Amino acid sequence: MKTICEKEKFDMREVKGEPSTSRIKIMRGRYLSSPLIIDSEYIKLYTEAHKKTNGLNALERRAECHAYAMEHLTPNIQDAESFVGSKTRYTRGAIPYCNYASEYILREFKNEEHAAQDKFTDIGLGGGIAHSKKLAKDGNYELFSKKFLLSKEDKKILHESAEYWRGKCMQDTSDAVWKKKFDKADYIENGWKAVLYTAPHDPAPEGRYVLDFETALSQGFNKIIEKMKNKIKKAKSTDSASVEKIYFWRAGIRTLEGTLNWVKNYAKTARELAKTEKNTARKKELLEIAAICEQVPANPARSFREAMQAFWFIYLAGHIEGAQLGYSPGRFDRYMYPYYKKDIDSGKITDKEVLELLEALRVKMTEIEYVASFSWEGLGSGNLYQNMIIGCTDENGKRADNELSMLILQSAINCQTTQPTLSIWYDEGLSDEFLLKATQCVKTGCGFPAWFNLKVYIQHEREKSGLPTSLIRKYAAMGGCTEPTLEGMSYGVVQAGFINHMKLFELAMNGGVDPRTKIKFDKTKIPKNYKELLTAYKLHLKNAIRNWQRYWNYVMAAHRQVCNLIYSSVLTRDCVERGLSLDDKGAVCNGTPTTLSTGMVNAVNCLASVKKLVDDDKACSLSELKKACANNWKGFELLHKKALDTPKWGNNDNYVDNIYKELFNTYCDYVVKQKNYLGEPYDPSMLAISTHTPFGKVCGASPDGRLAEVALCDGVTSPAPGTDTNGPISVLLSAAKIDHTKIRGGLHNMKFHPSALKGIEGSRKLLALIKTYFESPGFQLQFNIVDSCMLKDAQKHPENYRDLIVRVAGFSAFFVELSKSIQDQIIERTEY
């Protein structure tokens, strides 16, 4: 019997793209065929400098180590590149930041499990990961963190570095304090064991902020250095605070100078390569590259080409300084536009050339890799969450989409890579042409752009920071996957630790004892009805949040000591002005650190189920329900069916939607009660990245009918797979009931079959959907356009789908590099 999915019908995606030039084909092809590799050069150099700078103040020491490393890195100029700069010596290389955390590296070398959470994590197997595995088997490489190649030489260096940083790295420095001092240290450790929290930060992912590219591009580093020098000259060092400022400026100068030396090395290398280059066209290119590197970012960019190279160096340098995850390019179509417009108007560049540069940027951003402890690999699916956001309005509220915005979209259609993920700041005034183009990009099925409601963010930011609407409009950007921030002036958000709502629910059901590990948390009364259950749940929620926030404040004190981001500080307003680093509250916005959680929809469905079965219908007692869950519903088949039929979130049913509202508001209220390490209230947010899988694995069957170990929900408002039985509109009607202005972030996944969006009518329908949802008002939407048959086939034959991109809760990923459990989850999500 032939199946409906005949081979020729597989690719029903309406929009397909091809790299626009052979240069891009080469670059993309090279990426797709590269294995993942650990490069220990940076950390080797950093450590060398660290050994020599004992006694230097923390700020300058940090700057010296990083600058020294930068200026001694081996430049990596790859064939066919028209602008250069690489984080490592390899196409897909990753830097192991031992200065952040070294324990996980040492444990890996000892073949020990990284954390209790390793066994609940799985990672992708295909693509570059498979390539690494193969090479590891064949040659002189070992496999690190199950997917990176590690040469014998690098292993030796890495081992030595990790040993050196034992006790000195950020993690160990913070552990030495909070483990002894924090009265809830046991709670945190237990939380990791029970998987109430995501695994400890190995290394803590930096990021979720955007540098002040506008200033850096237009002024150039020399001017900024000069400014800091003047600041030092004028400073009156009469007290320790002002001396600290001098340290900061000195550190800033050293960092920028080190970065410029790094760039100079690229110029040198380009010239050397040009000398021996036989191809005359390439020789010319290399000399042009060298000339540009000698010009920017030391000096202001004078053309679009210079601006691209400058941007790349400025951006990459920040990426190297920290263990970045969610560090983003921001409003690229805004700050790059003046350079584009000038060159296009004068005929200096063509749209075709701009398009090629944008496609090249996509490949280069995708080349950046991240290595972490195994459980964090699973959580992030190896993704870098570099979010470029376009569209939006200007400070007066007039649409800000332009020709560059259109080219950015086209480059994403043409050159399908996972980075940067694209987002649209949605405003009703955006041009029809732009919106339709964005929809075309959605239809390639790569999972972006995601859509964000500007109006909702403006309201949130106004309340949070008190800044005026005009400023917010101008600088609104996306830090990481779905958390907005103001670019060029905000503190980032280190670490994305999540709280497991389903585990909280289990604690509430079981008097504060985790049924899986039997670990005891706070004791609560074993509930007999909905009201008691909700009370217990709220208590556990409150404590889990508060303990986590306080623990994290300890960690950030160590960050300030060991990993202060000097480079990023210098390029964030108003650090240079104030003489304060990011960790010393030099930025304009310091309320950006968020508290995150996953699985609220699951908890809500469970509470609704208990309310219905136990309180309303009296179909069973709560203890009976608990027993059924403990047995994974075996022997309780009738009750299971009833549980599956209870009202579920996502069906526009107030019975359960009101519970969500209550829980959501409670969550937000609890989060803002605690101040972050900069003295501002934490900001509530919710996400999943890939946490929903390991979080679900440690939870037994639940009253909503879910079976044991099944993954939790992947968004903030996306329903549990298969439970949204009323259709996509009802889902959005449910989602609109919460006050999205209360959180910094939001995520709502929708999956559509290509036929649902076919043609111009299909595009208009989708835009109408987005428009109406945002009017309701919702905050975020992202779409997966594939059909399940195709995905199932990709599971069976990953070799045929090497470049298939799909969306997973906050980012797009190459499907074949995702773990099977995430793949299954995407396949299972309801299609329309």
Added chain:
Amino acid sequence: MKNGIIFNIQEYAVHDGPGIRTAVFLKGCPLRCAWCCNPEGQDYKPEIMFSKRSRAEKVMGKSYTPKSLYDKIISNLPYFKNSGGGVTLSGGEPLTQAEFVREFLKISKKNNLSIGLETCGYFEWEKVKDFIAKFDFYYFDIKVTDPQKHKRFTGKDNKIIFENFKKLAKINPLKITVTIAVIPAVNNSKKEISEIIKLCKENKISKIRLLPYHFMGKDKYEALGRKYPMKNTALLKHSEMEHLKKLILKSGINYSL
């Protein structure tokens, strides 16, 4: 007041009209087409479907008053308004529940909701003549022109269908899209399609759409304890559909999706 028996309400329906549209599937149909992909819509009475895969039972056919259906759907109104969408009645054959449809149409029209109709054409004109013209658009199924063949494959003669078709077309031909479900070994020939095209031209129909045979509803037969009548029928080739599409375009009629 007659209640409506409805077996499915599908939001963001794809083949049922313009804009964001909710398709309401009414239970009960006078025909028994061999290729029907909604067998649970044929019998008027609620019935049980048992899915082997999920091992779950589902009752197909829920009772609504016209008002309760309207109330359920109206929350979608902002989405309809922004997209030129609305509701389409389908099924089964919606006009077998004429009283319900009449009332529902009345309530919807009072509130400016766009309502479309999908019909197989087999209904009693007298019972619906007072409201049949009030829909915003129609998808009218035409399957086979030869009456014997029609009876063999659908269980009923097509005389009534063609009479209704002509009457409806006289009222407002521009609002009608003729749907041809293209079924292998039934009507997928140039001859058959040409006959239907001829009929359309005679009645001033300006839009035709082709729905290629599929068997995505196959499992539902088993779930209802029935046998799937079109067992082992192969799907149509893309080229074949293109060929038929060209026929329509050549005739001067618009090919509609």
